[in-house]
Amino acid sequence: MSIQMFGQPVSRGVAIGRAVLVASSRVDVAHYFIDAAHAPAEVARLRHARDTVVQEITTLKADLPPEAPPELAALLDVHLMLLNDPMLTDATRHWIEVRHYNAEWAMTAQTDVLVRQFDEMDDDYLRERKADIEQVAERVLRALAKEESLLPQVSHSRDQDGGDPLVLVANDIAPADMLQFKGSVFKGFVTDVGGRTSHTAIVARSMDIPAVVGAREASRLVRQDDWLIIDGDAGVVVVNPTPIVLEEYRFRQRQSELERARLHRLRHMPSVTLDGQPVELLANIELPGDAANALEAGAVGVGLFRSEFLFMNRNGELPDEDEQFEAYRAAVLAMSGLPVTIRTVDIGADKPLDRMAVHELRHEHALNPALGLRAIRWSLSEPAMFRQQLRAILRASAYGKVRVLIPMVAHRSEILATLDALERARQQLQDAGIPFTDVELGAMIEIPAAAMTMPLLLQHFDFVSIGTNDLIQYTLAIDRADEAVAHLYDPWHPAVLQLIANVIAMANGAGKSVSVCGEMAGDVAFTDLLLGMGLRSLSMHPSQLSSVKQRVLRADTARLAKEVGPALASADPAATWLAMNERWAQRSRSA
Structure with a gap:
């Protein structure tokens, strides 16, 4: 019998294949293919x-x-x-x-x-x-x-007989576990829980495979080897589809592949708007091996290297300085002289360390991990670990252009402590005769308090990067990993847009570079709006670069800048922005 389930669409496209269930268990186990x-x-x-x-x-x-x-x-x-x-x-x-x-x-x-x-x-x-x-x-x-x-673990995207593609079904998949599946090239996945901007969803988009999360009963209703259609555009999962439905989705799948091939041809074109404004398109990566994909997709640098993925799935054993250095150096060398922005470890909330790790007991039982000891707060609570990471990053700077990004910074005390830790790391390397170069230091703007105290941050940091995922979460008091309130997570909320516009304006006014590295950067629905706000640097998953570049190539920033004000002043910015752009499109067609 064919049934449909509905969830949150988090990664576009259509996947068709046989279900592979990662069964839930009270014992945490690894799931991988063997040779x-x-x-x-x-x-x-x-x-x-x-x-x-x-x-x-x-x-x-x-x-x-x-x-x-x-x-x-x-x-x-x-x-x-x-x-x-x-x-x-x-x-x-x-x-x-x-x-x-x-x-x-x-x-x-x-x-x-x-x-x-x-x-x-x-x-x-x-x-x-x-x-x-x-x-x-x-x-x-x-x-x-x-x-x-x-x-050894190996990669399979098909059954042993070489016949049917596979799709993954689970109650939930931790971000670190998603990385284990990254090389397996499952055609898609569906989970019972999660939201559009949960880190599981983010990694799914980085894998560029169709995905639906928050489907509630998927892992209970789907059986091993059931045929599944995962519609990553509509958030629909079809179990054991009828032949007519299956053929319709196969046609959509072929159309999607043709569109991707067309966009792929744009990857090495200069990213310049119609009115001559260059726009920097960077890539977000999780592991050093992702750098090659970023280059292939046409990125002109790495705007966000999420270093925390080096710390996860390690049974509590944190990577030492040399291991981190080798990982950072590998990414820097792979980018062939293009800039690499390394974010210091952002542990906490939906990205916990393994249960045995340092401080895990402290934040595992916190009443609200998203508001607890995470990101720069955790790093500053472990000064030896933090300096170790900073030394590893500085050592990698000897092999290319490196920038350091500090997550979740909001307090003057955190700024001063971070600057002190960086200076100590520099001094230790200098005393040891280990080469390094100067690195730019940046702040992630992901807390409303940071967005509202930009003058303070701009005194101490060389650049800022807006993390829209957390900025939306904290501005609207919405847990972005909780599907029960996912409908309230709204990037178009006037408060969110006004904060982003103010950060961009203040950074540009101070002559400091500003980028957006959250999910809004890779969502073409926001490309024109961000360009109209004055943004000229976006960092996203490599799979999203070509779609965003297409929008950049068609954009007139002078026109867009005039339309931003009315949209921000509106009670419904999304409707206002859409209406203004539709009127402009009609005038263009009539002309």
Whole structure:
């Protein structure tokens, strides 16, 4: 039966493929594909883990005291029976040998299949037995966790037989886990939770694959290997579509691919408006390897290197100075002399470190992580770590043009502490005879307090970059990762636009460079408006560069500047801006 689900569209395009479920589990496990040659070794890992659990339960049963209730022994017998049941053991091995899942993923996938079967049983007693399946699976997963796999992870976008493309379905995917899937080239993904500007959505756009988040029941309603259509334009997920619907979406998919190919031809054209205004189009990257994609897409530099992704998915072991230096240097060298702006670590809120990491317990249990110890606040609370990162960045500056960007800065005390930390890092390198060059220091404008105290920031910083995602979140008091209030997250809100316009005007007036590096930069709906405000630098995901460049090439900034004032003064800026541009388009057509 075909069904439709609705969520938030976060990455445009159409994806069609078979569902791959990342099943939820109380045990956090890795999900990745293995090389076919290593399937026997992975099956052996699974078998060893199962045998370990069998031995544990057998020992527990043998050591039961005489006064133990007989039901306990019976329960242990049920768990032993399940561990030897082909529905669990053989089927789990099938996921490894045929689909090339790692052992942990195979176990969670088969557990999900069995739990669904139990849910559909009419008998209440049998239906409740799914808890036994989950408990047994959790024991096996814990056993697997004690012997970390050293097998290489590989990339697949199709089934083992080379037939059907794959799409990912999950309750949620952490940003760091998204990066693990980055090389897998899944054709698209859908999650139960999340919002348009959650970091999971942002990484999806950087992967340039169609995605829908906040689909509520997707991971419960979709089954392994169901055919799915993910409409990243409308936020619709179609499960097991009819042939007519499938053909319609295949046509849309072909049209989208043709449009992308046409836009791709613009990538190396100079980005200049109709009235001769050059506009700097930069790229946002998460890892050094993304720099090559940025160059290929036509970026003239990196406007935002999110260094926090070097700190995540590491089981609490933070990268040392040399490891960070090598990563930053790799990105700088890959950009071949073009500028690279490295943001200091922005940990917190929807980008937590692993549970064992420093300070994790402190902010994991915070009442509101978005307002807690994150970004520059966390860095300043760990001065040794912060200076270590600054030294690594400064060392990389010896290999190209590097700029440092400080996230979430708002207080004079934070500015002075940051300047002091940077000076100490410089002095330490100088004393050690390690080469570095001067770097420009910038502030991210993502808190209303920062936007309203621009004169203070401009005294101390060389440039500013507007992080629209957090600026909107904090201005409107909206948790951007919470789909329950996603409809209130409004980039067109008059307060948001007025703050952005004021920041751009004040930076331009002071002769300091200003850019936008949030999601608004890559949204063509805002390109003309930002240009009309006086912005001449935008940083976005490489996949969005060509679309934005097309708008830049067609823009007349002199005309746009005249229309910004009425739009900002309006109670409904979006409607006012749209109406003014439609009238201009009509006049152009009649002329």
